[in-house]
Amino acid sequence: xxxxxxxxxxxxxxxxxxxxxxxxxxxxxxxxxxxxxxxxxxxxxxxxxxxxxxxxxxxxxxxxxxxxxxxxxxxxxxxxxxxxxxxxxxxxxxxxxxxxxxxxxxxxxxxxxxxxxxxxxxxxxxxxxxxxxxxxxxxxxxxxxxxxxxxxxxxxxxxxxxxxxxxxxxxxxxxxxxxxxxxxxxxxxxxxxxxxxxxxxxxxxxxxxxxxxxxxxxxxxxxxxxxxxxxxxxxxxxxxxxxxxxxxxxxxxxxxxxxxxxxxxxx
Amino acid sequence: xxxxxxxxxxxxxxxxxxxxxxxxxxxxxxxxxxxxxxxxxxxxxxxxxxxxxxxxxxxxxxxxxxxxxxxxxxxxxxxxxxxxxxxxxxxxxxxxxxxxxxxxxxxxxxxxxxxxxxxxxxxxxxxxxxxxxxxxxxxxxxxxxxxxxxxxxxxxxxxxxxxxxxxxxxxxxxxxxxxxxxxxxxxxxxxxxxxxxxxxx
Numbered sequence: 001x002x003x004x005x006x007x008x009x010x011x012x013x014x015x016x017x018x019x020x021x022x023x024x025x026x027x028x029x030x031x032x033x034x035x036x037x038x039x040x041x042x043x044x045x046x047x048x049x050x051x052x053x054x055x056x057x058x059x060x061x062x063x064x065x066x067x068x069x070x071x072x073x074x075x076x077x078x079x080x081x082x083x084x085x086x087x088x089x090x091x092x093x094x095x096x097x098x099x100x101x102x103x104x105x106x107x108x109x110x111x112x113x114x115x116x117x118x119x120x121x122x123x124x125x126x127x128x129x130x131x132x133x134x135x136x137x138x139x140x141x142x143x144x145x146x147x148x149x150x151x152x153x154x155x156x157x158x159x160x161x162x163x164x165x166x167x168x169x170x171x172x173x174x175x176x177x178x179x180x181x182x183x184x185x186x187x188x189x190x191x192x193x194x195x196x197x198x199x200x201x202x203x204x205x206x207x208x209x210x211x212x213x214x215x216x217x218x219x220x221x222x223x224x225x226x227x228x229x230x231x232x233x234x235x236x237x238x239x240x241x242x243x244x245x246x247x248x249x250x251x252x253x254x255x256x257x258x259x260x261x262x263x264x265x266x267x
Numbered sequence: 268x269x270x271x272x273x274x275x276x277x278x279x280x281x282x283x284x285x286x287x288x289x290x291x292x293x294x295x296x297x298x299x300x301x302x303x304x305x306x307x308x309x310x311x312x313x314x315x316x317x318x319x320x321x322x323x324x325x326x327x328x329x330x331x332x333x334x335x336x337x338x339x340x341x342x343x344x345x346x347x348x349x350x351x352x353x354x355x356x357x358x359x360x361x362x363x364x365x366x367x368x369x370x371x372x373x374x375x376x377x378x379x380x381x382x383x384x385x386x387x388x389x390x391x392x393x394x395x396x397x398x399x400x401x402x403x404x405x406x407x408x409x410x411x412x413x414x415x416x417x418x419x420x421x422x423x424x425x426x427x428x429x430x431x432x433x434x435x436x437x438x439x440x441x442x443x444x445x446x447x448x449x450x451x452x453x454x455x456x457x458x459x460x461x462x463x464x465x466x467x468x
Contacts, residue, residue, distance in 0.1 A: 015384060021289050047445055052454030056417035081456045086420045089428060093383065096421070100384045245383035253428040 006065045009033060010079060012119055013056050014099045018044070025070065026054060027103060028062070031116040035106045038064055038071040053078040057085060057095050059120060080120075084127035089249045094136050095126050097242040101140070104236050105147045115146045121208065131212065133221045138211050140228045141204045149235050152176025153201045165194050170227045172234035190230065196223045277303070329400065331376040331393040333358045341365075341374060348372040350407040354397065354426065356380050356414060364412070372410075375400065380413060381422040389425065397426070401433050408436040415442055 011028035014035070019025050022044045029035050043051040053060050053076040063075035085095045102119055106112065118139065125135040144150050155162055156179040157171070169178045169189035177197070183189050199220060203211050232240065273281065277299055284295035302310050326332070327339035330352075334340065341347065341361075351372030355361060361374050377392040389395070401409070409430055413419035427437045442460035444453060453461075 047447055049449070049452035052457045055454075055456075078454045078456075081454065083456050083459070086417065086424070089421075089424050092417070092421050092424065096383050103384075241386045242383035245381075245388065248388070249425070249428075253425070255428070 006063065006074070008061070008063050010059065010061045012059050012099075012102075012116075012123070013054055014103045016040075016056055022048075024054075026073070029102055029106070029116060029119060031113050032111055034110040034112055035103070035108050036071070037108075038062070038073050039067065040073045040076070050076050052081075055081060057082060057099060057123065059123070080124075082123055082127050085123070088255065089253065090132055090255060091126050093242070093246045093249050094132050095123060097136070097240065097246055098122050098126070098139055100240055100242045101143060101232070104238070104240065105143060112146060115143065118142050118146065125208070129212075133225065134212065134214065134216065135208075137221070137224055137228060138203050138208055140232065141200065144232075144235070145204065149175075150204070151200075151231060153197065153204060156182055158182035163197065167194070168192050168197060170231070172231045190227060192227060193220075193223060195220055196227070200224055200227075326376075330374045331378060331396060332361055332374060346371075350405060351410065352397075352400070352406055352408075353410040353412050355412045356419065356422075360412065372408075377413070377422070380416075380418045381425060382418055383421075389429075392422075394426070394429070398429065401430060401435060406435055408438060411437065411439045415440075 009028075009030045009032065011030040013026050014029050015027040016024045019039060022042045024040045024043050025037055026040050027035065027037055040050055040054050042048050043054060045051075050073065054062075054073065055078075058078055059080040059082070061077045061079055062073050064071045065074050082095070085091045098119065102115065106115070122135060122139045126132060129135060141150075151170075152175055153163075155177075156168075157174040157176040158178055159182050161179060163177055163179060167180065168191075169180070169183040170176070170192045171178045171183070171189040174189070177192065178189050199214060199216060202214065203224075229243065280299040280302065281292075281295045284290055284298045285292060287295075290298070302313070323335045324333050325335070325337055327334045327337055327342055329338045329342040332339045332341065336343075348371045352375050353364065353370060353372055354375045354377065355364070356377055356379060358376055358378075361376065364370050364374075375393070375397050377394065377397075379387060379392050381387055381389065381392065400406070409426075411423040411426055413422045423439055427439075430437055441464050442457065443464050444450070444457060444461050450458070
């Protein structure tokens with residue numbers, strides 16, 4: 001379908017870079033056009049009317065016209081600026097990470113409507129909820145599913161036998177779990193505890209409402225985080241830069257009051 | 268686009284001008300031909316000014332501002348309030364604030380803003396130098412004047428958490444409507460902040 005000379009779309013602003021004296025090129029993620037770039041003219045000027053509506057990580061409604069090389073944003077109206085994200089380093093660092101993941105996992109102009117929905121929901125959850133790590137892990141597993149990289153968590157990827165409730169192994173190269181018999185085929189798959197596997201399956205197959213009822217210990221969340229970090233690193237073949245920021249905020253600058261739930265161990 | 272019809276030195280000059288921000292091929296050509304027409308000593312003065320700026324301008328060891336003398340004229344000005352430091356992203360921000368003549372303290376220039384996605388962290392900016400200053404001198408207040416963008420807010424929050432344990436008062440510039448703005452076009456966050464910061468009429 002030939003896109004018309006002027007078109008409307010909503011989008012989330014994933015990235016931006018400066019252009020010339022007063023402009024910015026925005027990387028936008030939209031429900032029907034997927035990821036695309038567009039120029040926001042004059043937004044670096046103080047009196048810009050557009051600037052506040054096309055802020056990084058905001059959800060905005062755009063009127064765009066086709067330019068010779070890049071499309072140009074002619075009008076913008078903020079839908080959700082997610083102000084709560086700017087209230088804590090814990091929220092903002094994870095929101096930046098989410099945006100980077102969407103950017104790295106998607107190609108230009110390929111529609112992925114479920115991913116767009118997930119992105120918006122996750123930004124809302126990061127704004128409103130306190131279980132930020134759970135929100136992040138849920139996002140990662142569903143991002144992987146929506147982009148075709150869902151890890152196999154039900155059966156052993158090598159022998160296809162159903163997994164027993166014992167220690168198993170997570171292998172990025174195998175795309176999922178290896179049972180203890182098959183794990184010798186790979187050099188160093190990481191051990192995955194029974195509880196971590198159960199929780200990951202639950203996160204993968206549940207709605208967020210169900211998943212959010214889980215009360216996970218910090219050690220369990222950390223284990224899952226580490227497995228997913230390694231898997232995503234393997235899939236992308238590059239580091240996710242903003243992950244370092246989350247870590248440095250966590251370790252060097254903890255908040256006076258922790259926003260991460262760390263209650264009872266999951267049974 | 269190299270200009271193949273002009274003589275090589277002129278073509279080189281056009282290429283160099285083309286590299287400057289906001290200068291496209293046509294402007295670069297106009298500037299090059301202008302240089303050809305002015306007296307020799309004017310062209311030399313321009314060349315010398317460019318060389319001097321690179322050679323003589325350094326970063327102030329205290330506040331990281333661009334200066335030809337170290338410490339810079341603001342840092343060595345005895346009448347300024349040494350207990351307040353205003354942190355900005357770029358040296359041009361200092362020019363803007365100084366024009367208001369309403370701030371009497373000292374500055375600190377970060378030379379950028381944090382951007383985790385692009386791998387720009389505190390070590391890529393002049394953050395350690397700020398910490399050193401705060402440990403060395405008695406500072407009562409640090410005003411975080413990074414831009415009111417997401418990256419600016421992120422940087423400000425990071426610095427706040429870094430600095431607060433030192434017992435310094437950390438503040439952020441107010442938000443609101445710029446003079447000459449139209450309420451109709453204002454975005455949600457700007458309007459909310461403007462309401463929060465309202466004062467007696």
